[in-house]
Amino acid sequence: MTRVLVTGASGMLGRTLAERLVADGHDVRTLQRGPSRVTGAHDVAGSVTDPGAVRAAVHDREAIVHLAAKVGITGPLAEFEAVNVGGTRLLLDEARAAGVRRFVHVSSPSVAHVGRSLAGAGAGPADPEHARGPYARTKAAAELLALAADDPDVFRVIAVRPHVVWGPGDTQLVGRVVDRARAGRLPVLGQGAALIDTTYVDNAVDALVAALHARASAFGEAYVVTNGEPRPVVELLAGICAASGVPLPRRHVPAALARGAGSVLDVAWRTLPLPGEPPLTRFVAEQLSTAHWFDQRRTREALGWVPRVSLDEGLARLAGWTARQASAPAP
């Protein structure tokens, strides 16, 4: 049994991970602003930017999995910095002071992505200067901070970068796709042929657990985690739509046009008091019209991990979940 702290356990990945750790018999504490709703875990309510909450959360922990982050595709840089960089720094400092031995920093492949298509890429170095968008830039800085804190003798840090995690109840990818498809606003960019690799949530959880227990020589570095099954984006969107019972995307928009439109909307949402997030950002347009898939060999070897749930199995599970949601009585 290990005494573990999971930050950001209110999101899909954090919650699923915390549930798994509880089920595995670990002593699990969580830190997030609201309740984690993880049965068997002890919640500390608070932000990773709040020194008091962080100190209380790290007390007596042996290991930390740090997922808490401000996610999103637009917004003021300062907010991203405060949570993603400031929160990580605070957590690292407090963790070391409290005698924590292992720290799994959850990062994102976007920290090393400077806008070109990625075909079979490895885990390049995080690049806060050139990464695209405030989220990726601040996560890049946070990953550099975390890895710099790795100390072979007392405090081991490992960074895991799951790529596009999805699953039942996911609001980031599945939720957005389904909402837009329902509204008839889900276009396919270009030919929709760009190969995109994703990560089914259970596989990401397995990888984080594996990182927590990884051999000593694996620490101090970053690893990209995916299903290792890239598919043309149109096929992926169609799969998610079919599993979610919403109409398939049919409208094709030229990729260059979409990237241009995304740039315009980026500026509009940055400079005007507009609500929510823009319907399309340049970052998203690039994500959906250029290849994003990775060489998984190093990750699998270092973590001793392989994805257990295939893409098809994941989609089947999503379809089952959709069916159960539909038949469940409305709350």
Add this chain to the structure above:
Amino acid sequence: MTAASTPPADVLAAGGIDPRWSRVVQVGSRSWHLLDNGPSLDAGPVGTLLCVHGNPTWSFLWRRLVAAGARSERPWRVIAVDQLEMGFSERTGEQHRLADRVAELGALTDELGLAGPVVTVGHDWGGVVSLGWALDHPDLLAGVVLTNTAVHQGAEDPLPAALRVATAPGVLPVGTVTTPAFLETTLALAHPRLEAPVADAFRAPYRTAERRAGIGGFVADIPAGPDHPSRPELDRIGEGVRSLDVPALLLWGPRDPVFSARYLRDLRARLPHADVHRFEGAGHLVVEDADVAGAVLRWLDARDDPAPTTAPLEPFRALGATLVERAADQGTALIELAGPRSRRVTWAALAARTDQLARGLAASGVRPGDRVALLVPPGADLTAVLYACLRLGAVVVVADAGLGVQGLTRAVRAAEPSVVIGIERALVAARWLRWAPTLVSAGPLRAGVAKALGVSTSLDALAALGRESTVDLPWPDADADAAILFTSGSTGPAKGVAYTHRRLAAMRDVVARTYGIGPDSPLVAAFAPFVLLGPALGATSASPDMDVTAPGTLTARALAEAVRAIDASVVFASPAALRSVVRSADGSELADLAGVRLFLSAGAPVGVDLLEAAAALMPGAEAHTPYGMTEALVVADISLDELRTVGAGDGVCVGRPVPGVRVAVSALDADGEPTGAPAHVAGVTGEVLVGAAHVKERYDGLWLTQQESARDAGWHRTGDVGHLDDDGRLWIEGRLAHVLVTADGVRTPVGLEQRAQGVAGVVSAAVVGVGPRGAQQVVVVVQPEVFSHGPVVAEPELAAAVRGALVGTDVAAVLVVEQLPTDVRHNSKIDRSRVAAWAERVLSGDRARL
């Protein structure tokens, strides 16, 4: 005057040059900069490579060789100098003549105390200087390596066009010194373009007009005319080279506007023993464009390795021997069916024409060993001139129109023929694309055309000349080159393949032995290589009325008429021709085809369906399909009966090795590389190796390629990938270049393609990999029966069906195209490299056309 200096650290870093290698050496009153890996060698070197750059580069050009030489096993000390006024060596302000430069280099090596053995390495005009040093230091010299250079400007020769401009009065100082134009032009000759830091490093020592003075001085020292002060030294070196008997290596970038093919030809004539490798696609800056460092070290290593032992030789009977023996035979040797222009040629007539042409060629100056390109369609004319060349000992260069004009030009020019014999269309191309200095017409030319093209003579005139000749014509040596053939180029540019007379004769014997073809088996050949073989086999042959360059023009009727004309018992046809025969048959041909006892189809994989359909037209015949390649024309064979029995498997079953042929497999390792020793283990996939008396002698002008293909003594590496089954049958799974290496292991394309082609609605399929080797994703590109011009990503139903058929292999994407590209020659091998490049772009999110 500016003394030598070492380059700034960032310049060295741009070339990955260890700062310890860069130093200044004082020789008398002058100071030199040079790169020398001596300080970083762990062990005593095998010898020294003395590298001399040309104009306007500097020792930076040799950085990769300097680094490569410093390897742990069999290291070479590599010294690359900056000539005076060049690079970071001293700016003395003096004009250096060629003789000065040679002497200065000698003084430098004296100062360095260079001991043997030394191999000189030179590029551009540095090649001449290095050879001057070589001639002056015979005691130290162990070899010479030259890259895109020229040792001689015949007084009658104009300068290379690019240099004519550069040396023109008024142009010289402006182009070379006042502006960096000459420097920039040279740097722009790199293929692919130099990366910015590398280009900047080349510019570094030439930032100001003052520092560029040497560039102008170098150009001005090119002996443009007979009275030039450097002419005597150039002549001394040019003539002296002929006496060099040390090993020589010529590495050449053919895309060079300065030193074109004729300079390579000139060097080969002076150094006939030299090994030659042309880096297809590379140009003047071949040292930048290609892995010259790797080639040089490999060549040096090969000097040390013992020569492979050769197999005992079989008794030799020249390919043309039959023709001479039947010189009095009035029976039919060949029939060329071409409607009203049909021809029948007796053995006597063919023998006489061949003899006359051989003598005529000899009388007009063609010598044994001279290369003669034959651009004549298969038929009586080609047969006669081919056997005439073989009789004389001239090396025939046989390139077919199937390579396309570009491919043909590249192929013929690479073979450096001194004579082109061709029909009018070919002569026009030969003239304008400068294929050879002498042109001979194979047929009638339109009025005035001969003069316009500078055509020297015609076959008829040569034959007339030959009739007058009574000279004794000795038979060529069995082990001299006889022919240069070309690969189809389905994986890269077509390669020249050299055959000796002995190997050609062995090829005839293996065909005769395997298929029982001889004087009693008249044959109809609708497949170019075999059209020429009839006279060698002693078999009467007929070519049907068709365009042999377009196999799809053969009809069932034309085939039947050819069979009837000679009462043929054997038929050869390419799969494309056979398909056309089957399509055009109406049943009326059956009677004529009833006597055929054997038909062969080859040149590309032949489907069982096609063989069945053809067999129905020739019910008395056994259907066979040989497997082979330009480098080994018959390797294995399988009959239709056996094909029916073996059924489906991973790849195409090509049967068992024919008598006299050995086949082995060099297993692929986890990286997809064929590193296994030659073996016969059933079920192991690897590169197919062939050993036989009729395997090619070597690749022509491709020393490295030859080394690679012959790296296992006694074997030829075919570049095909496959496995042997429990019964010793060979299965072909694709080309080595098309093997996929995925995270889940190695995959070969053919078996997967066959399974994808089994999906309803799929006409053909290509299986290719995208992404970096080792982490490649499998992509299936299908040509559907009905193409709808819809999205390039297959509809879900089709994608699911294809994935279902390929269970066990994760397929990242299924794409649909209207038409999969195929090779020019056979129109049947899918150009997977092109499909892969296209898929790579499409799946990155780019727009691309296939």
